Amino acid sequence: MIFALRPSECSGRPTLWIPLVRRIREPFKGLWALPGGPLTHSESLPDAASRNLQETTGLAPSYLEQLYAFGGLHRSPTQRVVSIVYWALVQPTEAALADESENVKWFRADRLGELAFDHNAIIDYALWRLRNKMAYGSIAYHLLGEYFTLAQVREVYEAVLDRELDPANFRRQVKATPEIEETDQYLQGGKHRPPRLYRFTGRPGLDPDNRSTP
Amino acid sequence: MIFALRPSECSGRPTLWIPLVRRIREPFKGLWALPGGPLTHSESLPDAASRNLQETTGLAPSYLEQLYAFGGLHRSPTQRVVSIVYWALVQPTEAALADESENVKWFRADRLGELAFDHNAIIDYALWRLRNKMAYGSIAYHLLGEYFTLAQVREVYEAVLDRELDPANFRRQVKATPEIEETDQYLQGGKHRPPRLYRFTGRPGLDPDNRSTP
């Protein structure tokens, strides 16, 4: 379950997108589904998640965290399947390079049709988690490149939380987080006063030990 | 992974306790471990968790939630094991009735020795989650019976969070939560002014849909 930011077709502002793969066999042949695959005996859970990501979409995550283990009896009509789902964030540069083909395509997170299995429910849950983590933890930076302006961070929050935020208060709030480092660089080329660039100095997201937030 | 409140041997105040089972075979034969067991083809994950609870300790949980899926390669020295761990809260009446035997025993959560497998780490993580959920959500009531005084709620919080809380402010905070209902009954038999009894009107904890808190 991968999230990335891409510019909206209409407004051009950053929006949440999700890569899906097309089912090429039954059940749910032809429908879109989350990328995934089996766990081998010699890899850990996050390793397996990364590998499946890489194999199906070619993406390398900048953040990876376990979402939930789904084990309902009737998730698949043919057999009992337990899925330990991970969710990942990838940076825009990665997302732009991603393989897109007949059977791998990006969709806007808020405009998905009916997916295979219980994948709509899984995505809803992941979206809920993403919003929660964003509201508390410092996770949004994994959706951005190394350098960013405070307005870009705000756009990420606005895209994910789907509401406008006060620029003045938001910048104070962000500048107060210790992992945010001011640089001496400015983003040139805009139409107006060039904004200062910042960087995130927190480490990439590992797993069950990033207990900064529920 | 079960939590319950029992009176401390020394102070008599409520404390967090955990039932553990003794390993009767290798690996880690003789060491204490979390109760658990295999998942059958015909039961959901929470059903399997409840069943294992029932079979090993005789307890029925008043709250049950998925904790995490642990899948490290070397969790067990003999074979690869993936454990989807649930955590549960049981009410004091249940906990008092629980089977205790040579191979099933209750331990204080803050005084555990070395356990089998990675179970110490799992318990640490569960404790962290419990504290987090307590601080935000309304979960503490699943550790209490149907009727309780506000002072009892405070004792639960003090036991789990391991710090004293202002009685005056705490009661206001609790009374402000909508799921708390005032009754017309009072707890008699104390040494001082009889406190009013309250009850919790929230439903028992289901799973991935109680999204009130991260």
Added chain:
DNA sequence: GCAAAAGTGTTGAGCTTACACCCATGA
């Protein structure tokens, strides 16, 4: 009456929110 817990009131500190305002740049 006295001790102690139950329960209420009040105040000040700190944080959030809303919004007025200045600054720097491209056109």
Added chain:
DNA sequence: TCATGGGTGTAAGCTCAACACTTTTGC
């Protein structure tokens, strides 16, 4: 010079922590 987003200041309002105070019981 003007429009626009970048960036700063500030006052109102809210929440929370501390603590003084009143109430009601057992002894």
